[in-house]
Amino acid sequence: MIEDATLIAEVVVSFLLVVAGLFGLVGSLGLVKLDDTMRRLHAPTKATTLGIGGVLIASMIYSAVFLDRLSFHELLITIFLLLTAPITANFIAKSYMHRHVDEADLPPTEGPYGWAVYDAVPEDERPIDTK
Template identity: 60%
Template sequence: MELAAEILIVFFLVVSGVFGLVGSFGLVKLPDPMSRLHAPTKATTLGVGGVLLASIVHSVAVEGHLSLHELMITLFLLLTAPITANFIAKAHIHRHEKPSDLPDPEGDRGWASVQTDEKEIAPKP
């Protein structure tokens, strides 16, 4: 394996380790659930992405072909991490916030994750 490929692989692994450590530290040390949600969804996503990039460079440099498995994992990770964070945030709002504590939503539909005693607003035709 060429020295440049080895240096690139080590760089990706070290950077991904730093991002993983920062995300894990933020998950443990941040004060409330909404802050703790931000650290792993951003930092550890970049950490796993760095490991996948190192794996891609390794498969190209050592095995001589591009493996599509890592690209599919990267795509799946980048698509699902924000959606998961959104669901966790909505569950937290639904369980811990009162509708009176939330700001007024724009439009006439209300909040999707908070049930109120007000009558349902019929969708516009």
């Protein structure tokens, strides 16, 4: 019975590691192969983040089953990376727009303010005082 559980854990860890490796490889291959910065942004921020999540969960299962040491560090790193990946993607997209996209080429926002990259909210209309 215990040997069965160990075998299942071994299969699961190996599967997660292989899938994570493939996701990481696909993410970086997309970074090299896609032909436009805004398209290139998709590959590393999505595929590579999934890949590293797979590695960390595999290591969590491995240390819980084979080393008798249940640790949540890996989950912490996974959550941290999953939280920060969209933020970095947003910042990189904003920097790209700032450098390469003209404001006149964009559709109107249909709100009281323009695009956040070019147009700041007027100081007397800010929801919180940032000064």
